[in-house]
Amino acid sequence: MSYLMLSTIILLMGILGIILNRSNLIIMLMCIELILLASTILLLFGSYALNTLLGQVFAIMILTVAAAESATGLAIMVNYYRLRGTIAVRALNLLRG
């Protein structure tokens, strides 16, 4: 049960990090990693509690996806920095409705 609480809290922290963070895009990327990790923990706990392997398969897949995602995200960020000279979240508002 405490695993469930732990993963939920980490998930919420990740989400709150995205919402409340106004300064840095790297923090946002780290928060996304945090969310993915929280879901991985949740899946692992589920696989342990339900005594199936499917959760662990998904966890490994998520780790892969998270690695790919952070690599792509960092690449986008580096390119963005090269173009604009800043990666502040506040500056990312060119597409207003």
Next chain:
Amino acid sequence: MYLLIILIPLLNSVGAGLGGRYLGSKGAGSLTCIWATIASLLSIGLCYEILINGSIVYLEFGRWIESDLLSSGLGLQFDIVTAIMLIVITTISGLVHIYSTSYMREDPHLPRFMSYLSLFTFFMLVLVTSNNYVQLFIGWEGVGLCSYLLINFWFTRVQANKAAVKAMLINRVGDIGLILAIILIWKEFGVLDYCSLSSSIDSCHSSLPWICILLTIGAIGKSAQLGLHTWLPDAMEGPTPVSALIHAATMVTAGVFLLVRSAPLFDHSPTATIIVGLVGSLTAFFAATVGLVQSDIKKVIAYSTCSQLGYMVMACGLANSGSGLYHLLTHAFFKALLFLGAGSIIHALWDEQDLRKMGGIIRGLPLTYTLMLIGSLSLAGFPYLAGFYSKDLILELAYNGYCLIAIYWLASITAFLTAFYALRLVYLSFINGPNLTRARGRYISQEADWVLLGPLLVLAIGGILVGYIAQNTVFAGGIRPLPLVPSTVAVMPVILSVGGILLVFILPTLVRSLPLFNFLVRAWEFTPIANYYIGRPMWKFGHIVSYRTVDRGVLETLGPTGIAKFIITLTQNLSSLQSGYIYNYALITLLGVGISLALL
């Protein structure tokens, strides 16, 4: 022959109106004159058949409106009332046609003018020959329309436009009364033709007084009685022949004709009859006092028309509509004579209408003077002229009439005032010393040609003789009613009219020293009061309530403009949610996920 009398003016109008450019002024003028003369001769023949031989003609053309509840036919009814009206309309109209070809010779739009005159005659004939109220209403509206077209004949003048609109609108007020009366008659009796109606009346119909009062309102509008009279003096903006045809002899008599036609209804409603008598006598008195002090020659005659119409309506209100019709007949002749004579004066003085700038033209225009004197004396009720017979009869009936004696006194005072202002007109224009401006005086001037004076001669003969000739034929029983009055009352009208006539020559400047002179000149302040207490509140209501509040307010706010504005604001607010900041998107996403999870 019966149909021909009605159709000739219509064909005349269409011919002169549509073919005027091919016929030219002369052609259109002479053609319409010839046909109008033929129509008036035909109507004289018809009067011989109806009045002398006593053959009443009733033509039924078929059904017009047919439903379970209402059936109304198209038909013509030629009885005594119609015959009298026919002879008035066609004779006066024919003479005015002939007169106009000379009077309007310089006008470039003579074919149009003749077309309107004929169209007016046609509608008036439709009005008087119909055998039911619905067909009467066609003519009723038609003469209103034609009066608009004719008053507005010189359409480039602002005053003419205003007067025409005023005539049209004030007539509408009365027309609403007539429409409501027709609806009530239909509701109460289920029939609209005169024959069935007059045979199905008895006093126990509860809405009979209302029908009569609404009919009276219709007559008040059309016949320019007190309250809705203000259009008649203003209608003098039209050409003089128009004033003679419409506002003296025919159109304004339509209201009296309605009262005469509806006499069976009024006979069963004493309340409405008394109201009619009071309205008529008050109008006669009012218009006579105003006519005393007017300085425009046409306005004087217009107010005298108003006053004489008051006499006719009063006669209908004395439950003796035959005498009203009798006065209508004699009045048509001498009033058309007066108007056309005034036209002759105006023509000779180069469009000078102001009585104060006339005078002394008796040397230049002796024949016009004679004719105007005959007309004025007839209007004044000088013994043995046309006006004497009918006015004397009405005055004696008013004394004898088992109703309010106030009506008699008002009518008697009016008779005195009428004599005074009728002769004042002649005195100021002909006998008084010359007051013409020098420029006009140099052109003064001889009589017009015989095309202009010929109709006047015919009318003058009518103004002398018609009262005597018609005195036994007009009345339904064929005999003139003989009121039983004391001999003092019997000679009173003569004393009053002769006294009024003499007073002009003894004290010609009496009018200027009248108390309330300005009050009278401004026609009892009717127009300002109506404008202030009726016109202005209506205008304000129209602007503030119907325009600003309802049209531009409620309907637009709840209607297209309001909805469009609301949707635009809504979408702008919604799209500003998409701020461009990622953390806001994240918040909205989270909220959305949370809400949908909560809803699950």
